[in-house]
Amino acid sequence: MSTVDLASVSVRDLNSRLHALPPGTNERHWRIVNPKGEHAIAAGLTLPLEVEIEGHTGYYCAGMNKAATVIINGHAGQGVAENIMSGEVRVKGNASQSAAASGQGGLVVIEGDASARCGISMKGVDIVVGGSVGHMSAFMAQSGHLVVCGDAGPSLGDSIYEAILYVQGKVESLGADCIEKEMTPAHAKTLRDLLARAGIKADPKRFRRYGSARKLYNFHVDHADAY
């Protein structure tokens, strides 16, 4: 295990060390202390490393992550795991807005609450939130899954495409073209698997499923007032 202290090492030096590791490296475990809300910590990783961050991170921690597992033992700032491709990013505390924005793959777990626009523009990522999510979450969500064990704020899934949303608590309001859908046994199984992968205990039976009504997929004059 290599430990990097961001009180004395810059984020630039940390990231360039992480990026310079050769595939198949033995230096797979990294511990980062004193993150102090710095931005872009462990952004752009490409190898199956395990990076643990002891404290709170600023914007875009683990941005565009590929293959690595990044664990934040604290809260995460805006755009944590934005555009994640694969691997896993876990926030033990809460996450600020736009968590996992446009994520294309991988798993993002937020054990606490997520703020507004969680999963905005998501394109294949799986997101599991132990607490609640703020307004406009899963806005224009294209594919992947968003699991919310708490409540969802206003306009959940506005202009959603093919992403699937599961919410256990109450949904303040659904956005344009987002509707409740039947929870089939297959969906229940997907949800159970997601919760298991995230290591979050919840009863799949208590969730409801939401997705696209697909009414806004093509322009039509009679849907103009949906916006």
Added chain:
Amino acid sequence: MRTRKPAPKAKKRSGRAAKPKSRMGSRAKAIKAVTPAALRANLVSAGDARGKPPAFDTRALRPSHSFPQHVLAEIHRAADQGLYEIRGFGAKRKLPTFDDLVLLGASVSRYPLEGYREKCGTNVVLGTRFAKKPIELKIPVTIAGMSFGALGANAKEAIGRAATMMGTSTTTGDGGMTEEERKSSKTLVYQVLPSRYGLNPDDLRRADAIEVVVGQGAKPGGGGMLLGLKITERVAKMRNLPVGIDQRSASRHPDWTGPDDLTIKIRELREITDWEKPIYVKVGATRTRFDVALAVKAGADVVVVDGMQGGTAATQDVFIEHAGIPTLPAVRMAVEALQELDMHRKVQLIVSGGIRSGADVAKALAMGADAVAIGSAAMVALGCNKPVYIDDYHALGTEPGFCHHCHTGKCPVGVTTQLPELQARLDPEQGARWLRNYLSVMVLEAQTLARACGKSHVHNLEPDDLAALTVEAAAMAGVPLAGTNWIPGR
């Protein structure tokens, strides 16, 4: 005698009423007959110097300035379809342009360079501010971002090849990077757009520069659009969308808003790419002075300013024609912002929107731009609006020279289409040759003008070499009206 000519007409009319079957046909004929020539003929034939004015006096046909033909047609179309007009190509309205400026060649007070003997450099280096690997282009004309999806694969490939042969860069677009374009383009700029379709850190790393798109001149404040027919399986897969939907992309980035966030976003992109790549910020021309200053403050290496006449593959007409400011004032405002920050030439300025010739290039550079980008003109070089396959233009309801139907996905010349049979009309090799020739001509023209102004490099052109032909252009470009030293507003 007075009634002899109109008589058969009346007969025809009654005949039409009697035969309802042919009604549409004869009505269509009647409508077709109202051409200016037919009207003049009618006037002459019906004229009688001593009698009553003719029943149908064409001189009394007074067109409305508020409701000209195209406005009437648009209202009829809107009433029929209930949807705003979506179309391609740039603004069609008359705007002040570089045509309203002239270059002051050398004579006694300054001497020119020999046209064929003395060198006139054209190279430009972009990204000198922060990037570890700035890019050097041989010519100051780059190819603007046009998405795969909007353009077919052959067009993309032709553009990549031509740009590579000319030593300039080409740019991805709203839809990600294709293998073909990476392979065919030596210098490829990778766009990071609000939609983030196909955004991939591996592509960021294999790009030569990164362009954060905040806006486009054709639709400042609006998101991308791609209508159903163009969302083929391949395009849908790259964008992670259902096949055949009318795609409307976001107009704001999903994880940042405003200049402070942008600063952090740019830093993240630099971190991901280890500070190697130049990072551009592209804005549609609106509040250009502020936008450029904020982009510089946010850490951009290069600012791209796209004027309102900038092309598009699909945008609401109301946006194309009514939002943003022309390229001409935008260049001036951008240069002023850079100068104010002492960043002119340190942060490079690329200007686009309505660049068509070496004259446009020379004038943009003289105003202080480091390079220009072309979109529409490159498409035209590839055959856009060429008078070939005329029936297919007609099928779209247009004519060569008027086409703006990129949004339909049925481009008659195979440029902006995903349909294989139409794409086959553009051979990438032939297209590359056309575009390369055209780019060469542009550069030769710019050099010719620069030499005539006595410049050994196109970047030595300066505002002093310009005069304006109209008061508007003088005010917008900040260049004196020809024959005066008057710049309105100064």
